Amino acid sequence: MNQSNDLFERAQKIIPGGVNSPVRAFRSVGGTPFFTKRAEGAALYTADDRALVDFVCTWGPSIHGHNDPTIKQAISEALDSGTSFGTPNPYEVDMAERIVAMVPSVEKVRMVNSGTEATMSAIRLARGYTKRNKIIKFAGCYHGHVDSLLVQAGSGALTLGNPDSAGIPPSFAAETIVLPYNDLEALDQAFNEYGEELAAVIVEPYPANVGLIFPKDGYLEGMRNLCTQHGTVLIFDEVMTGFRVAAGGVQEKTGITPDLTALGKIIGGGLPVGAFGGKAEIMDFIAPLGPVYQAGTLSGNPLAMAAGIAALDKLTNENPYPQLQSFGEQIRDVLLGAAKEKGLPLQVPQTGSMFCMYFSDTPVTNYDEAVASETAHFKSIFHQALEKGVYLPPSPFETCFICSAHEGKAINLACDVLSEAIKSL
Numbered sequence: 001m002n003q004s005n006d007l008f009e010r011a012q013k014i015i016p017g018g019v020n021s022p023v024r025a026f027r028s029v030g031g032t033p034f035f036t037k038r039a040e041g042a043a044l045y046t047a048d049d050r051a052l053v054d055f056v057c058t059w060g061p062s063i064h065g066h067n068d069p070t071i072k073q074a075i076s077e078a079l080d081s082g083t084s085f086g087t088p089n090p091y092e093v094d095m096a097e098r099i100v101a102m103v104p105s106v107e108k109v110r111m112v113n114s115g116t117e118a119t120m121s122a123i124r125l126a127r128g129y130t131k132r133n134k135i136i137k138f139a140g141c142y143h144g145h146v147d148s149l150l151v152q153a154g155s156g157a158l159t160l161g162n163p164d165s166a167g168i169p170p171s172f173a174a175e176t177i178v179l180p181y182n183d184l185e186a187l188d189q190a191f192n193e194y195g196e197e198l199a200a201v202i203v204e205p206y207p208a209n210v211g212l213i214f215p216k217d218g219y220l221e222g223m224r225n226l227c228t229q230h231g232t233v234l235i236f237d238e239v240m241t242g243f244r245v246a247a248g249g250v251q252e253k254t255g256i257t258p259d260l261t262a263l264g265k266i267i268g269g270g271l272p273v274g275a276f277g278g279k280a281e282i283m284d285f286i287a288p289l290g291p292v293y294q295a296g297t298l299s300g301n302p303l304a305m306a307a308g309i310a311a312l313d314k315l316t317n318e319n320p321y322p323q324l325q326s327f328g329e330q331i332r333d334v335l336l337g338a339a340k341e342k343g344l345p346l347q348v349p350q351t352g353s354m355f356c357m358y359f360s361d362t363p364v365t366n367y368d369e370a371v372a373s374e375t376a377h378f379k380s381i382f383h384q385a386l387e388k389g390v391y392l393p394p395s396p397f398e399t400c401f402i403c404s405a406h407e408g409k410a411i412n413l414a415c416d417v418l419s420e421a422i423k424s425l
């Protein structure tokens with residue numbers, strides 16, 4: 001009897017597709033998803049009692065590994081005092097102080113319950129602040145399932161957006177201009193055409209929802225300058241990269257500061273949390289100080305704040321980044337070595353604890369190049385790895401995550417399994 005298959009059959013009868021978030025359904029790699037009943041450190045334990053070395057890490061949040069004892073302790077202490085108060089609570093202040101200290105551009109911050117809420121609210125705030133409507137996003141950048149942000153690229157620069165999902169009125173999507181990432185000329189042209197109408201440019205400074213892409217030299221700087229020149233709010237979506245590529249995210253690594261930042265994932269310590277913050281002058285446009293409405297019954301929830309505070313403090317106290325970088329380099333070098341031996345063209349973009357695989361002759365710099373890369377190889381590697389106890393994200397366009405709990409043994413196993421899988425292609 002296979003418990004996961006039984007659960008999936010039951011789930012499909014009463015949950016659309018059997019899952020509460022679509023990529024969990026394994027549609028991009030094929031097969032049936034496994035169910036997890038327990039997770040500890042770098043391992044997931046499935047409903048069928050298999051132990052898997054996890055390189056998904058709950059899609060980013062668990063940088064310290066699963067069920068981290070310090071975070072668990074913090075949640076348990078908070079639980080003694082109650083689960084939700086509906087009034088301001090001390091944890092919210094402690095959390096905000098930490099975010100402001102860690103993220104370079106954030107002077108004031110508001111807590112929400114997911115990354116989607118963070119980007120949605122940041123966009124509304126930018127529009128309210130500038131009294132403009134149009135926004136620019138980049139093809140392949142994912143900002144959660146916000147109506148006006150679920151828009152991908154048409155061909156060529158300056159394409160007015162077409163909705164990517166059913167249920168989004170074309171009139172909403174028409175306020176979103178989609179441009180290719182890493183093309184400063186296209187951005188410059190868009191500013192020439194729409195400059196006075198542009199409320200915001202929103203970007204994943206390292207796009208990490210179409211594999212992993214890095215900005216070309218001067219690109220983010222050029223973006224910053226254009227936004228400043230035109231009075232357009234620059235929003236970095238650091239829901240994934242925040243506290244991950246460095247304590248202060250990409251903005252700390254590159255020294256380029258946005259006006260607003262969306263945060264999520266790691267700041268929840270495994271509980272549902274998001275946040276958006278930035279310049280005080282802009283943030284003061286939010287209710288109750290300003291005219292932009294934004295609210296949340298469970299925002300700043302004490303259990304979620306306690307978990308997040310513990311996660312951030314652990315980053316500050318332990319500085320896991322050099323160790324994560326060395327794990328990342330080790331895996332990257334092994335993958336590249338295996339591909340070379342096999343004579344396969346492989347790119348492994350990697351920074352710290354994030355990496356992905358593109359089977360491509362040349363480095364991938366935008367969405368079009370990412371989707372043009374060969375994806376059948378990844379599917380084969382995914383299933384071979386899973387068979388041998390290593391869980392990669394179930395899509396070639398998701399980033400793989402390393403956590404500090406991976407330590408030597410798990411990394412070595414992954415290196416062996418993945419290089420064997422590549423050589424067998």
Ligand SMILES: *Cc1c(COP(=O)(O)O)cnc(C)c1O
Nearest residue numbers: 114115116142143144237239240
């Ligand atoms: C995951 C993610 C989001 C959405 O966060 P949710 O908590 O899933 O709503 C937004 N932006 C980026 C860059 C993400 O990686």
